[in-house]
Amino acid sequence: MAAVTLLSTDGLCRHFGGLRAVDGVDFSLNRGEVRAIIGPNGAGKTTFVSLICGRILPSSGSITFEGRNISALPAHRRVELGIAYTFQITSIFGNLSVFDNVALAVQNSMHRAGGSFFWLDEAQMRRRIFEALDHVGLDDRHDVKASALSYGHQRLLEVAMGLALSPKLLILDEPTQGLSDAEIAGFCKLVRSIAEDATVLLIEHNMDVVMEVAGRITVMNNGTILSEGTPAEIRDDEAVQHAYLGT
Template structure:
């Protein structure tokens, strides 16, 4: 279980996150939402290991995460994706996943005598099938459409065999049908026992997907519950969901 207790993050005099607490258990799919500057991206980055904490505690299965690098968290079963998909564009789709699996197995590089193409091929193909990329296995990652790159990045995260999956705006930049398909995949992963926490600003990627929704406003947890419950919350409606007809913009620029 992911446990976040009284998380505080300051940037100079700015209180980006101010005493946020929540839990995410196995099999749960939890969305973290909020208006621009609410603190959701900062909260996410603290959990993922990009920012040191100003105060509070973060633990995964009883193991304190603060002070651990993202790589150390990955070894504990905590994997993440990014808002802008990050893949190895010089490699094919299949080679991307093969390389990620080799990294999990502790092989940082592939020697000239052990070509990447021959390594971990079957498990890599299985991950591509799971993420709907098997037909693109031999295509260069550079030439992939953006939706496929998002799926490939997810496959790279899954190659680490995580038990906690952190997704930073997984549906960002995707058209409606692609967004719906990807989020159903995310929901299935949680259904298989994985703990999933994701940030999002597209409400159609939250409704019907997240088991629980956490709403941050001005660095504090303003509400939590099902999507229907938070949609009826007066503060959430006036401060967030009322913006732009129910869709809030992504957190851009500065610390959110």
């Protein structure tokens, strides 16, 4: 089956004064991929995905999602179209239960019909919440206060909040930061299961994780794409070794 492009950018730029944080990036992501974006600190990775999800708008260039130009759409409209970015939903409310934290994310996932908004009904909401919690293994902790969760489980709660939005594209920014080896192994398994229903784009510094879960890797440096390829191709790329892998 031929690959179907889910998301693409054309000449995407974001400048902050004289700083070219993202500088003319042409990028394409196929439906069903697990794609990793790597690069040294300051490479433009987080700015790039912030442009994709609408947290910031481009200085120039365009972003296309499912054939539609979304360059000027605000973040909440992109969520409605199916783009979820964990950075938008990592404000866990410690005094609320795990269930209620995910409920807040679901309530922000409104559908537009005839120019007006309507909410999911209670049964739909509960089903979506428990499906998301079950996916990350937190369904048995639904009534626990978020503040009582371990750090690793809080990160899983963040992922559940993203999954509850029923995304077509789930963007994860440094999802394994601070996790134990056992938690990282569980996260890799989780990403593979998420990819059965959604496209995954992740920024990640843990190269073992990148090499295990990503089908393709995009390497950024100085606001541009330095290289793209399979894990094996990136591992053997001399320019990447020099700029990022330190070899």
